[in-house]
Amino acid sequence: MKVKIIKLDDFGRGIAYLNDKICFIENTLPNEEVEIKITRETKKFLEAEVINYLKKSPKRNEDICPYFSTCGGCNLFHLNFREENDYKKVKVKNLIEKFSNLKKDIVKEIYFHEEKNYRNKITLHGKNKKLGLYKKGSNEIVEITECLLVNEKINTIIKELNQANIDIQEAIIKTSNDEKFSILKITGEVNDISKLKKIVDVLIINDKLISQQDTIITQIGSKKYHESADSFFQVNQTLTKNLYDAVLNKTKEIKPQKVLDLYCGTGTIGIYVSDYCQEIVGIDYSKSNIADANKNKELNNVKNIKFICDKVENRITDFKDINVVIVDPPRAGLDSKTRKNLLRINSDTIIYISCDPVTLVRDINELSIDYEVESIVLYNMFPRTHHVENVCILNKK
Template sequence: MKKNDEIELEIIDNGINLEGIARAENKVVFVPGAIEGEKVLAKIIKVNSSYCIGKIENIIERSPDRVEPFCSVYKRCGGCSGQHIRYKKQLDIKRELVKNTLAKQKVEYKALDSVIGMGIPLTYRNKAQYPVRKTIEGENKIGFYAKRSHEVIENEECLIQNEEIDKLSKEIFKLLLLKGFSGYNEQNGIGDIRHILIRRGYHTSETMVVIVVNNKELFEDVRMEEIVNILKDNDSIKTIVLNLNSSRTNEILGKEEKIIYGNGYITDFVGKYKYYISSKSFFQVNTVQAEVLYNELKKKLKLKKDDILFDLYSGVGSIGIFLSDSVKKVYGIEIEKQAVKMANMNLKINNVTNAEYIAGSVEDKIVEFEKRSIHPDVIVVDPPRKGLDLESIEYIIKFRPKKIGYVSCNPATFARDLKLLSQYYLVGTITPVDLFPNSEHVECVTVLTLKND
């Protein structure tokens, strides 16, 4: 097989980016946009020693699960990867992906549930981060990055974002240009505005606007005050924050911030609990499904009133507070200081008196519990995509909690960590929850129980 060959391929599976997978001449061929069960004519666009990439030229046999994407820029935008697949089939594919990933690590577990999907898998995102760019030709753009590139793809409307967020982003973009600001150019590092980040409480409609600027002088620019004066007429906008990011990296937010309107946070609810959320704090992007996820975790944990629970990677305290009325005491650890500040405020607004949140990394801070002779009955972990580090796993095992609740947004690191923990723990039923419809991502939750020594 060589570049530019055109070959017929039978798609036997879908991969971690929802791309079709075929086999030809003893090689794996990845075919973006193809669905398991289809036969396609593909042009080989990349040949590697172990795999090739094929581009669909023609679909010879269509999957009954192929549907028309609802977004006009779907093929170019990197935001979604599953719009061409019927939602029910997306869920089946995600379950298969989780199953295969667990099998690769030879993880033993009780059962794997079907993926819990959303009723209407649209307009679910409560947070959007729009890059604002100025091309070398001088054109300012707002949109989302193209697949595997930083080209900004503009669109009329994004149907996975909350509609108000999507509308507002365009209004703010126009306003910034009207006031003479320019987008940022990644090639030369010149330009004023790098990103517009908007967060909106699903249940409260409270909206936060974060304008990421490239230059600290813009913190004091009078035009920002003029923008505040216009935007504050919109009742849902509760706070506006300027964030400084002048580094030549892919990070969206920088360290320094200036709150130019409101308190720097908004609120939202998960179940009966209210949460303050600031610009830099993690909060699940799909509020409806976050509640489903936390309820699944709670159901699986079967907590006891005298349990001591550790909420590791605790963000704004979402999980610990959600579980607080079922246990004696919650101790949380979170690396992002702003999130810990929110977590402590969240304890107060929810009248939770049996929890304590500590700022720092799990690796560094978990030892403090040992020093204070605090012994957990239950440890809940909800790490970032890279999963648990070995040091933390060793500590968790050393503490020997009766149960470990594991919430994960990355099946690969989830499977790896379950394998390590299963030396001492039995892995229960794994429930995937679709927090990211129309994308390749999926969240998983399970509870491990200590094996009898």
């Protein structure tokens, strides 16, 4: 069957129509003509894979990762990086047009950095001494010797693990942003730990700490942060500074008295802006995040920040006279109770950091009852995937 690709969907899949029925085809680009095989048919849509490329797009990137067609890690390696950035910007503009009453010109520029080797973290899965990433939508393991998204240090550790001949179920590898320090957390059967001990700074095997230290230190701008195996840390080792600088610049401009840092993770953003506000409260429900946040407060000698370990929705009503609220929720965005409570808090400014523009648009549309949306700036923190980070500034009307 021969089809022409019309456009990309929000997940980076090509869209074609077969007898007016929408068909999603991975690894295709607009205007390409391909021969396909249908792999799934439902009442509403079809899914297909390419058997043969009849006409390729000039925007196609031929320098593709060898695991691209099998591993579920990336879905935009086949598109030139420049075009990828444009695609993400257009995608957010389209979401605004489709799902909100806002104007799409609130979307400003997209910042980007390296297209490869930008990640400071990977989670590998293993079975019967095979180690790799899951095949898309399955638990089948695609064995890898390297990943083009992670930094060089992580790839060196992956090679060591492959040579170590151990039966690993899961391996989490993290490094500091300068790639000097590393963490390895393994679940599995490890008989000889001596070699692993030499290659990483923090070693945890089956939840037992083997190394002396349980955290590594990463520097972002003028601040230093403890990072542990289980706590949240932004994965893009260069662009995170630009993202945090956007929040810092707005804070410098406002010089607020009271700031709430909701979904604060290890307290990184609150601490980053702490020199320019009087008082900050950070909230996150993860115990390991808040343990690291308190260590980070000490490490940077910050006196005006306090952290609470609880769900945001349980504590958001405890505060008043807040000038700035920073929110950085997971992909699900803000729940409806939190959206309503944010309106009740009535701060002058909300800085909304989001890793999913779909939920961001839903949330800011509701907040726009009382807030003017100043801008959305995009940060391509996840090159070669369809994901994009957004910073949205909202000012009280």
